[in-house]
Amino acid sequence: MSGVRAVSSLSTSPRVIAGWLACVLALACAGARAADAPAPVPVDAAASAPMPAASAGSPADSASAVEAKPLTAAVPVPGSVATVDIPAPLATVSAPTVPTPESVPGGDKLERVQITDAFIELHTFPGRGYPVFYVAARGEWVSIELRHTDWYKVRTASGKVGWVTRGQLQTTLAESGLQQHFGEVAFNDYLARRVELGAGYGRFHREPMIKFWLSYRLSDTLSIESTLGQVQGVFSGTTLWHVNLQAEPWSDQRFSPFAGIGIGRFHNIPNQSLVGFQQTNARMGDAIVGARYHLTDRFMIRADYAIYTAFVSDQRSLEYRAATAGLSFFF
C-alpha cells in the first residue's frame, strides 16, 4: 500500500474498542447525573417574549386597563425602564391611538406583543444595513409573522410590515421576572442545542486532513455524530467516514470535553501517476477525545484527537493518529 504507512499493528483492537465503549457509556451516565444537579434552566430569548404588557396579566386585561386610564408613569414598567418618567401630556395624547390587540391582523396563530419600549424601528429587510422606514411607538400592538436570524418581521395595526431586531423586542417585552441578558440567552441556547455542524482542519499522520461533522444530541450528555474526512497525501488520498457515539459529561459548561467511539470506513486511493497502485477499502474503528468551547452566538470552536484503526485484513490492522481543530455552529 503506497503512500500510507502503519504506525503499529494492534491485533487486540476489538478488546480496546470494547473498553472504550464501556468508558463512553459510563461517562454518559455520570454526565447525565452531573448535568441534572445544577439544573441550568435554558431560557430562550423568545421564552421571555410572550407576555405582552408588563402591567397586565393578559392582552385582554391590558387593553381594558389602557382604555380606562391613560398611560402614565404609574404603570409599572419592567426592569431598566422602570425609573423613566413618562410626561403626562405625551401619554394622554398617545393613549387614544393605542389599538387593542384584537385590532392587529394576523389571526390566532401569530404572536401579538405590545411595545413597552419608547419605540421600535422597522427596517425594510433583516439586517442593520437596510433602511428604517417606520417607527412604532410605545403601547402599539404588533404581530410577529416571521423570524430570520435575530430579526423579527412584525406587522403593526396600521398595516406596516418591517423587520425589528430581537434586542429591541426583548427589552420591550422582558417579563415574568426574568431579566435575561442577551449574551446569556445565547449561552442558554447553546446549552439547549440539538444539532451541530462543523468543519475542521488538521493532521492525519502528518498529512493534511479536512473533516466535516454533523452531530445530534440524544440527551444532555450523549450525542451521535457522523464525520466525513479527507486526507490529502503526496502519494495518495484517503476518504473516510465514521459514525460515533459521544459522551460529554460536563455539558452544562462553556468549555466542555468529550470522548467518543465509533465505526466507519476507510478508503485510500493512491495517485494514478504511481505505478501499480492499489486501492484500500476497509472497515475502521475510531476513538476520539476533544473539547469544545462556546465562543459567541451560535459558534463554537473545537479541537480533537483521534485514533483510527483500519481493519485491512483479518491479520492486519493499521493505526493512524489525527489531530484537528475547527469551527462549528449549532441550530
Added chain:
Amino acid sequence: MTAKSRSKTVTRSLLAAAPALLALLAHGSARGADAPAADTADQVIVPGVERRDVHKPKYPSNDFEIGLFGGTYSAQNFGTSGVWGVRLGYDITEDFFVEATYGRTKVSDKEFRQILPGGIFTAEQEKLKYYDLSLGWNFLPGEIFIGKNWAKASTMYAIGGLGNTSFDSQRMQTWNFGVGAKLFLADWVALRADVRDHIYTLDLLGKRSATQNPELTLGFAFFF
C-alpha cells in the same frame, strides 16, 4: 517472552485499563455534582399568586436556503465547461452563513491529445464533481434601486471553505474562495451571482502543482 512482546502486552493492558480509569473519574464527578433536594413538605408560605399561562412561542422562521445554480467552470489545463449544482445554506446570524455546495462539470484532455495520442484521461471527457462547505460573510448590505419606484434589498458576500474535487478517479482536497452578490426579490427568494476560485493540487501532468479553477455562476436561492 521477548522484551518487544512484553512491551506490547504492557501497552495493551494500559489501553484496556484507560477506560476503567475514566469511568471511575466520571463516577466521582457525578457524585460531587449531586445537589441536596429541596424539602418542600414543610413550606411555610404558600403563594396565593395565580399561575400565569406562559407558553413558549414558536415563530416561523426562514433561516435555511436551498438553491440551484449554473455557469462556467474553468479547469486549469483541462478546458472550460458548463457547470451546474445545488446549494444548501443556513444563515447563522445576519452577518454569517454557511453553505454546502455540490457541483458537476466536465473536464477534457482534448488539447493534450493533439500531441499525446493516448491522452491523459482514459476517455477524452471526464466528469468532474465537487462538494464543499463554506463560511460566508455578508458585507455591503443595502438596497439596489431599479428605476424610480423600485428598491430591492441586496448584499455582497465574501465566502471561503473546504471541500473535495474528484475526476479521473482522483480525489483532491479543495479550498475555495470567492465573492458574490444576492438580490432579494422577496422574503423567500433571491437571485445570486457568484465568482469562486477552487484551488487543488494535482500531479496528473507529471508534476505536483496547485491549480486555480475559477467558476462563475448565477442562480436562485429559496429561503425556508
